[in-house]
Amino acid sequence: MNCGHAVARVVGIALAGVALSSTESSLIARGPREIAWAMLDAYHAGRHEQVVADLKAVPDLRVMAREFSRFAEAWIERAPVDEREDRFRTSAVAQLEVIRETLDRPPAMYESGRHGIEAYCRKFRERAPSPFEQVWMLASVALLYGAHDERMQLGVGPGGRIFPAESHARHASSRFPSEPRFQLAAVPWYEVSTISRQPDDRALQPAPGPGGTAVKADLATRLAQAATLLEAFPEGSPVHAEAQLRIGIVRYQLQEAAKSLAALEMAARSVDPFVAYLAHLSAGRVHESLDRRGDAIVSYRAAVGIRPGAHSGAVSLASLLFLTGARDEAAAIMDATAGTPAGVDPWRLYGSGDLRFWPSYRARLHGFLGERRSRR
């Protein structure tokens, strides 16, 4: 991610139900700014949920997401000097709320939000690292990973600019070198996407060839490099189980079933049900690839046992049972799953990286804001 990325021109916007054209630049500048200021005032006063509700009512968030940091700058400048740092923090968290909302919108809206993270990334670098910034960085990495699927739906293809999350995680890691989540997030998620990557994955770039030209690594090489990086997380690391899960999936893609199962077995011991579920589910897939349907069923049952309402495990188990003749049980599993509160299906979120942690990061950020608010 390039934190110095320029803000692009915005054309053809409908914001807050008001259709605006590119020729009405004065309206664009005034309307969204006033809305942003009102939201910032409310957020600064601790009315976080009200702001989220207001955002949901904005039909097109592209201007808000792209220009929010600029609107916030003016909002901060209006305050007395001794309140400006508080306002900066408020606006930084509110910016994330805007971006989070874009994730629930059609994919075309997301790209605008990325600029907001870039803008605040620049502002933080003008300050000394702080616990607040660390949590903000965790949250922003989570949101960027949460968005990458959406961005891919834009059709960003080979040679396109994709996956800023890893670059951003590397920037964050340079600010907070002891935070393992940044280190884990910075290992490219080749196992999630096979789309060609832009060559800013410096950590994984192969050495220049004899002629001085970087050799483009094929997917297998990249996967192997990623596995090596993931294996560097020691057993005592808080992200060890997640790293093992990723290794298991990467090794499966490399058709190294035994290594894959060994890693997944370690991941399955995780106390984090998200990780344990995916480890069992993935082990089931590996067993199936080895034509060991009995073992696959055992793995799928373990996954379903952890998250009975998760559709991915249920349909994996049910379809395999169906094919092995246990049709009544297969149908019963799908009927039962439909009637069970689903919660989060880890399979559906795995490709979104740390997005699952957004609610807890958000709560921690609100805690920081609340402390400052109580002192004012």
Place this chain on the structure above:
Amino acid sequence: VTAVRSLTLGVAIGASVAGSAAQQTKPVFRTQTDVVSVSVAVYDGRRPVAGLGVPDFALTDNKVTQAIDSVSAQEVPIDVTLLVDVSGSTADHLVQYRSDVAQIAKLLRPDDRLRLLAFGTDVVEVLPLQRQSDALPLHALQMSGKTSLNDALADALVRSVAFDRRHLAVAFTDGYDTMSVTTADRVLEVARQSETVLHLVITDSASIPSSAIPRVWPLSASMNAKGREVLLEAAEVTGGRRGWPGVFSASVLGAFKEIFNDFRASYVLKYRPRGVPQGGWHDIGVTVLKQRGYTIRARRGYGGL
């Protein structure tokens, strides 16, 4: 008049013995195939042919002529599973989908039942299988990012079908999976064994080059044009049809009406396999005797257990 088509048809019911009242409500699938039930649609041009009975059909199982026990038609109640794609790529269709689903529900008879599965990032049973309801939870059809089409199809295909009913599944989708744990090949494998007749209505006929379709998740291999072709084959192997609204009718609702009316007019042939080994794949051939101009559409076969 179309040429005579002796399609290989069939269905897998490794099924219960007919006639037991207890088993009519809860079929018992055994480890051997007792009764095979074949849903057969017969057309004269585009018009369904009505009024046929046992003497009008000939049926073979792996080329061995079988005695047909019964032929039933319109009196058999239908369970309909609608699968609605609510992924981001179909966002423009969502309002129309809600309206169409409401209209579709009104087409059912009092003894028919409807199930509604919405699939986007996840698969959600919006409406459990039930008889007509005035309170369809259409508000629950909400846009949801990615597309778990394969998972939804597998879900519908493994549901049990009561012995005294038929199950029709109709999926409305742009046809590109981006999220499923289930591969397209697995859907096809399940379809070959399922009693459900699956129709796949592709709502977006635009051709998307497979290179532009992202693979969001590593273990699903269906996110390309080949995957879509496999799914379309899965529909055909169940005796269903594949195509775009323009192929069926001018709209999604029109497509469903056509599918549903044809299904209602189709026949259910039941027989007990004789003279063929139980295991392995069974090709089923159905012909209408004394009529050479009819087109027949049904399952291609079933996998014996």
